[in-house]
Amino acid sequence: MIDGVVFQKLEKYCDDRGTFMEIVREDQHLLRRFGQMSVSMSYPGVIKAFHYHREQDDLWYFVSGNAQVVLHDLRESSSTYRETDVYYMGEENPSVLLIPKGVAHGYRLLGIRPAVIVYLTTHTYNRERPDEERLPWNDPDIGFDWSTRFR
Template structure:
Protein backbone atom coordinates (compact mmCIF):
# COMPACT_ATOMS: atom_id res chain seq x y z
CA UNK A 1 0.00 0.00 0.00
CA UNK A 2 1.33 3.44 -0.88
CA UNK A 3 2.37 5.23 2.32
CA UNK A 4 -0.46 7.37 3.71
CA UNK A 5 -3.18 5.98 1.41
CA UNK A 6 -6.22 4.62 3.28
CA UNK A 7 -8.80 2.36 1.63
CA UNK A 8 -12.09 1.84 3.47
CA UNK A 9 -14.63 -0.74 2.33
CA UNK A 10 -18.15 0.64 2.83
CA UNK A 11 -21.00 -1.23 4.47
CA UNK A 12 -24.47 -0.99 2.91
CA UNK A 13 -27.54 -1.64 5.09
CA UNK A 14 -30.41 -2.83 2.87
CA UNK A 15 -33.99 -3.40 3.97
CA UNK A 16 -37.44 -3.54 2.36
CA UNK A 17 -37.43 0.25 1.86
CA UNK A 18 -34.04 0.53 0.10
CA UNK A 19 -30.59 0.94 1.60
CA UNK A 20 -28.42 3.22 3.72
CA UNK A 21 -24.65 3.63 3.72
CA UNK A 22 -22.30 5.92 5.62
CA UNK A 23 -19.56 7.35 3.41
CA UNK A 24 -17.37 9.46 5.68
CA UNK A 25 -17.52 10.17 9.40
CA UNK A 26 -15.63 12.64 11.56
CA UNK A 27 -14.47 9.77 13.78
CA UNK A 28 -12.90 7.94 10.81
CA UNK A 29 -9.90 10.22 11.40
CA UNK A 30 -9.20 10.48 7.66
CA UNK A 31 -9.30 14.22 6.97
CA UNK A 32 -7.02 16.63 8.82
CA UNK A 33 -9.78 19.19 8.24
CA UNK A 34 -12.75 19.63 5.92
CA UNK A 35 -12.38 21.94 2.92
CA UNK A 36 -14.92 21.07 0.22
CA UNK A 37 -17.22 18.35 -1.15
CA UNK A 38 -17.54 18.08 -4.93
CA UNK A 39 -19.38 16.04 -7.57
CA UNK A 40 -18.25 15.12 -11.09
CA UNK A 41 -19.68 12.90 -13.84
CA UNK A 42 -17.52 11.31 -16.55
CA UNK A 43 -18.61 9.41 -19.66
CA UNK A 44 -17.63 5.80 -20.44
CA UNK A 45 -13.96 5.20 -21.34
CA UNK A 46 -12.91 8.70 -20.25
CA UNK A 47 -9.51 8.91 -18.56
CA UNK A 48 -9.05 11.76 -16.09
CA UNK A 49 -5.40 11.61 -15.12
CA UNK A 50 -3.03 12.53 -13.61
CA UNK A 51 -2.87 15.38 -11.11
CA UNK A 52 -1.59 15.88 -7.59
CA UNK A 53 -1.78 18.45 -4.81
CA UNK A 54 0.81 20.13 -2.59
CA UNK A 55 -1.64 21.23 0.14
CA UNK A 56 -4.77 19.08 0.09
CA UNK A 57 -5.70 15.47 0.72
CA UNK A 58 -8.62 13.99 -1.26
CA UNK A 59 -11.15 11.32 -0.37
CA UNK A 60 -12.81 9.71 -3.41
CA UNK A 61 -16.16 7.88 -3.58
CA UNK A 62 -17.88 6.56 -6.73
CA UNK A 63 -21.62 6.07 -5.94
CA UNK A 64 -22.55 5.36 -9.59
CA UNK A 65 -20.64 3.55 -12.31
CA UNK A 66 -17.26 1.93 -11.95
CA UNK A 67 -13.71 3.20 -12.27
CA UNK A 68 -10.12 2.05 -12.36
CA UNK A 69 -8.29 4.39 -9.98
CA UNK A 70 -4.52 4.75 -10.34
CA UNK A 71 -2.22 6.31 -7.74
CA UNK A 72 1.47 7.12 -8.12
CA UNK A 73 3.59 8.24 -5.16
CA UNK A 74 5.58 11.37 -6.09
CA UNK A 75 6.79 12.18 -2.56
CA UNK A 76 10.57 12.06 -2.36
CA UNK A 77 11.50 10.53 0.96
CA UNK A 78 8.35 8.38 1.10
CA UNK A 79 9.01 4.65 1.63
CA UNK A 80 6.73 4.04 -1.38
CA UNK A 81 8.26 6.75 -3.63
CA UNK A 82 7.54 6.07 -7.34
CA UNK A 83 5.23 3.13 -6.56
CA UNK A 84 1.98 2.82 -8.52
CA UNK A 85 -1.18 1.26 -7.11
CA UNK A 86 -4.54 0.44 -8.70
CA UNK A 87 -7.98 0.27 -7.08
CA UNK A 88 -11.31 -0.70 -8.64
CA UNK A 89 -14.08 1.41 -7.15
CA UNK A 90 -17.75 2.05 -7.79
CA UNK A 91 -21.09 0.29 -7.67
CA UNK A 92 -19.39 -3.12 -7.82
CA UNK A 93 -16.96 -2.27 -5.00
CA UNK A 94 -18.28 0.48 -2.76
CA UNK A 95 -15.42 2.04 -0.88
CA UNK A 96 -13.64 5.31 -0.20
CA UNK A 97 -10.01 6.14 -0.82
CA UNK A 98 -7.86 8.69 1.01
CA UNK A 99 -5.27 10.17 -1.37
CA UNK A 100 -2.59 12.12 0.54
CA UNK A 101 -0.74 15.24 -0.57
CA UNK A 102 1.91 14.45 -3.19
CA UNK A 103 0.31 11.27 -4.53
CA UNK A 104 -0.67 11.64 -8.20
CA UNK A 105 -4.10 10.26 -8.99
CA UNK A 106 -6.45 9.64 -11.86
CA UNK A 107 -9.14 7.29 -13.08
CA UNK A 108 -10.66 5.60 -16.12
CA UNK A 109 -14.40 5.00 -16.36
CA UNK A 110 -15.15 1.30 -16.86
CA UNK A 111 -18.20 -0.18 -18.57
CA UNK A 112 -20.88 1.40 -20.73
CA UNK A 113 -22.37 3.82 -18.20
CA UNK A 114 -21.09 7.18 -16.92
CA UNK A 115 -19.40 7.24 -13.53
CA UNK A 116 -20.09 9.74 -10.78
CA UNK A 117 -17.40 10.67 -8.29
CA UNK A 118 -18.01 12.55 -5.06
CA UNK A 119 -14.84 13.78 -3.45
CA UNK A 120 -13.97 15.51 -0.22
CA UNK A 121 -10.89 17.68 0.20
CA UNK A 122 -9.05 19.30 3.08
CA UNK A 123 -8.88 22.64 1.20
CA UNK A 124 -11.42 24.65 -0.80
CA UNK A 125 -10.57 25.22 -4.46
CA UNK A 126 -8.98 28.61 -5.11
CA UNK A 127 -9.22 29.62 -8.79
CA UNK A 128 -6.61 32.35 -8.27
CA UNK A 129 -4.08 29.86 -6.83
CA UNK A 130 -5.17 26.31 -7.69
CA UNK A 131 -3.49 23.48 -5.77
CA UNK A 132 -3.63 21.21 -8.81
CA UNK A 133 -0.57 20.10 -10.74
CA UNK A 134 -1.14 18.17 -13.97
CA UNK A 135 0.74 15.21 -15.41
CA UNK A 136 -0.23 13.54 -18.70
CA UNK A 137 -2.20 10.29 -18.43
CA UNK A 138 0.54 8.63 -20.51
CA UNK A 139 3.52 10.12 -18.66
CA UNK A 140 6.51 7.85 -19.41
CA UNK A 141 7.93 8.18 -15.89
CA UNK A 142 4.72 6.78 -14.40
CA UNK A 143 4.46 4.32 -17.29
CA UNK A 144 0.91 3.13 -16.59
CA UNK A 145 -0.88 1.18 -19.33
CA UNK A 146 -4.59 2.16 -19.22
CA UNK A 147 -5.70 -0.54 -21.68
CA UNK A 148 -7.86 -3.40 -20.45
CA UNK A 149 -5.89 -6.62 -20.38
CA UNK A 150 -7.98 -9.44 -21.86
CA UNK A 151 -7.08 -12.72 -20.18
Protein backbone atom coordinates in the same frame (compact mmCIF):
# COMPACT_ATOMS: atom_id res chain seq x y z
CA MET B 1 -0.07 0.02 -0.62
CA ILE B 2 1.35 3.54 -1.02
CA ASP B 3 2.30 5.05 2.34
CA GLY B 4 -0.47 7.25 3.74
CA VAL B 5 -3.20 5.95 1.41
CA VAL B 6 -6.31 4.53 3.10
CA PHE B 7 -8.69 2.21 1.17
CA GLN B 8 -11.79 1.36 3.15
CA LYS B 9 -14.52 -1.07 2.15
CA LEU B 10 -17.96 0.30 2.96
CA GLU B 11 -20.78 -1.50 4.69
CA LYS B 12 -24.14 -1.34 2.95
CA TYR B 13 -27.32 -1.77 4.99
CA CYS B 14 -30.32 -3.08 3.08
CA ASP B 15 -33.99 -3.45 3.94
CA ASP B 16 -37.31 -3.35 2.09
CA ARG B 17 -37.07 0.46 1.74
CA GLY B 18 -33.67 0.54 0.02
CA THR B 19 -30.05 0.89 1.12
CA PHE B 20 -27.92 3.11 3.37
CA MET B 21 -24.13 3.60 3.58
CA GLU B 22 -21.98 5.88 5.68
CA ILE B 23 -19.24 7.13 3.36
CA VAL B 24 -17.09 9.05 5.85
CA ARG B 25 -17.53 10.09 9.45
CA GLU B 26 -15.71 12.75 11.41
CA ASP B 27 -14.77 10.20 14.10
CA GLN B 28 -12.77 8.19 11.53
CA HIS B 29 -10.23 11.04 11.35
CA LEU B 30 -9.49 10.39 7.68
CA LEU B 31 -9.12 14.08 6.81
CA ARG B 32 -6.82 16.43 8.73
CA ARG B 33 -9.41 19.12 8.04
CA PHE B 34 -12.44 19.54 5.81
CA GLY B 35 -12.38 22.03 2.97
CA GLN B 36 -14.86 21.17 0.24
CA MET B 37 -17.21 18.46 -1.06
CA SER B 38 -17.68 18.19 -4.83
CA VAL B 39 -19.36 15.91 -7.36
CA SER B 40 -18.37 15.12 -10.95
CA MET B 41 -19.88 12.98 -13.72
CA SER B 42 -17.77 11.35 -16.44
CA TYR B 43 -18.75 9.45 -19.57
CA PRO B 44 -17.77 5.82 -20.29
CA GLY B 45 -14.19 5.28 -21.42
CA VAL B 46 -13.00 8.69 -20.22
CA ILE B 47 -9.56 8.87 -18.59
CA LYS B 48 -9.09 11.74 -16.14
CA ALA B 49 -5.42 11.65 -15.22
CA PHE B 50 -3.03 12.64 -13.76
CA HIS B 51 -2.96 15.43 -11.23
CA TYR B 52 -1.72 15.92 -7.68
CA HIS B 53 -1.87 18.47 -4.90
CA ARG B 54 0.86 20.07 -2.80
CA GLU B 55 -1.42 21.02 0.13
CA GLN B 56 -4.70 19.11 0.05
CA ASP B 57 -5.74 15.51 0.60
CA ASP B 58 -8.66 14.05 -1.38
CA LEU B 59 -11.26 11.50 -0.30
CA TRP B 60 -13.03 9.75 -3.21
CA TYR B 61 -16.29 7.82 -3.44
CA PHE B 62 -17.93 6.69 -6.70
CA VAL B 63 -21.71 6.95 -6.30
CA SER B 64 -22.56 5.29 -9.62
CA GLY B 65 -20.67 3.53 -12.36
CA ASN B 66 -17.30 1.86 -11.96
CA ALA B 67 -13.74 3.08 -12.31
CA GLN B 68 -10.15 1.95 -12.38
CA VAL B 69 -8.31 4.38 -10.09
CA VAL B 70 -4.54 4.76 -10.43
CA LEU B 71 -2.24 6.37 -7.84
CA HIS B 72 1.47 7.15 -8.19
CA ASP B 73 3.55 8.33 -5.23
CA LEU B 74 5.56 11.48 -6.04
CA ARG B 75 6.67 12.18 -2.46
CA GLU B 76 10.46 11.81 -2.29
CA SER B 77 10.36 11.35 1.49
CA SER B 78 7.84 8.49 1.27
CA SER B 79 8.80 4.83 1.71
CA THR B 80 6.63 4.12 -1.35
CA TYR B 81 8.18 6.84 -3.57
CA ARG B 82 7.53 6.10 -7.30
CA GLU B 83 5.21 3.16 -6.53
CA THR B 84 1.93 2.81 -8.42
CA ASP B 85 -1.29 1.32 -7.03
CA VAL B 86 -4.56 0.43 -8.77
CA TYR B 87 -8.00 0.31 -7.13
CA TYR B 88 -11.37 -0.67 -8.58
CA MET B 89 -14.17 1.44 -7.16
CA GLY B 90 -17.84 2.04 -7.79
CA GLU B 91 -21.20 0.33 -7.63
CA GLU B 92 -19.63 -3.14 -7.77
CA ASN B 93 -17.06 -2.33 -5.09
CA PRO B 94 -18.37 0.42 -2.76
CA SER B 95 -15.33 1.93 -1.09
CA VAL B 96 -13.65 5.15 -0.03
CA LEU B 97 -10.11 6.13 -1.02
CA LEU B 98 -7.99 8.68 0.85
CA ILE B 99 -5.35 10.19 -1.45
CA PRO B 100 -2.64 12.12 0.43
CA LYS B 101 -1.08 15.28 -0.96
CA GLY B 102 1.84 14.52 -3.26
CA VAL B 103 0.27 11.36 -4.69
CA ALA B 104 -0.68 11.67 -8.37
CA HIS B 105 -4.13 10.29 -9.12
CA GLY B 106 -6.50 9.64 -11.97
CA TYR B 107 -9.15 7.26 -13.17
CA ARG B 108 -10.62 5.50 -16.19
CA LEU B 109 -14.34 4.82 -16.42
CA LEU B 110 -15.26 1.18 -16.91
CA GLY B 111 -18.41 -0.19 -18.51
CA ILE B 112 -21.04 1.47 -20.67
CA ARG B 113 -22.64 3.91 -18.21
CA PRO B 114 -21.47 7.27 -16.91
CA ALA B 115 -20.02 7.39 -13.40
CA VAL B 116 -20.51 9.91 -10.63
CA ILE B 117 -17.77 10.62 -8.12
CA VAL B 118 -18.22 12.54 -4.88
CA TYR B 119 -14.99 13.83 -3.38
CA LEU B 120 -14.04 15.70 -0.27
CA THR B 121 -10.91 17.79 0.09
CA THR B 122 -9.05 19.28 3.03
CA HIS B 123 -8.94 22.74 1.36
CA THR B 124 -11.35 24.76 -0.75
CA TYR B 125 -10.51 25.41 -4.39
CA ASN B 126 -8.76 28.75 -5.00
CA ARG B 127 -9.14 29.96 -8.60
CA GLU B 128 -6.26 32.46 -8.26
CA ARG B 129 -3.85 29.89 -6.80
CA PRO B 130 -5.13 26.39 -7.61
CA ASP B 131 -3.43 23.58 -5.69
CA GLU B 132 -3.37 21.31 -8.70
CA GLU B 133 -0.37 20.13 -10.68
CA ARG B 134 -1.04 18.23 -13.90
CA LEU B 135 0.75 15.34 -15.56
CA PRO B 136 -0.24 13.67 -18.85
CA TRP B 137 -2.40 10.52 -18.62
CA ASN B 138 0.41 8.67 -20.40
CA ASP B 139 3.31 10.21 -18.43
CA PRO B 140 6.41 8.10 -19.23
CA ASP B 141 7.75 8.43 -15.67
CA ILE B 142 4.59 6.77 -14.36
CA GLY B 143 4.40 4.35 -17.28
CA PHE B 144 0.91 3.06 -16.55
CA ASP B 145 -0.84 0.96 -19.22
CA TRP B 146 -4.52 2.00 -19.20
CA SER B 147 -5.63 -0.75 -21.58
CA THR B 148 -7.80 -3.61 -20.35
CA ARG B 149 -6.17 -7.00 -20.71
CA PHE B 150 -8.21 -10.19 -20.76
CA ARG B 151 -6.77 -13.40 -19.40
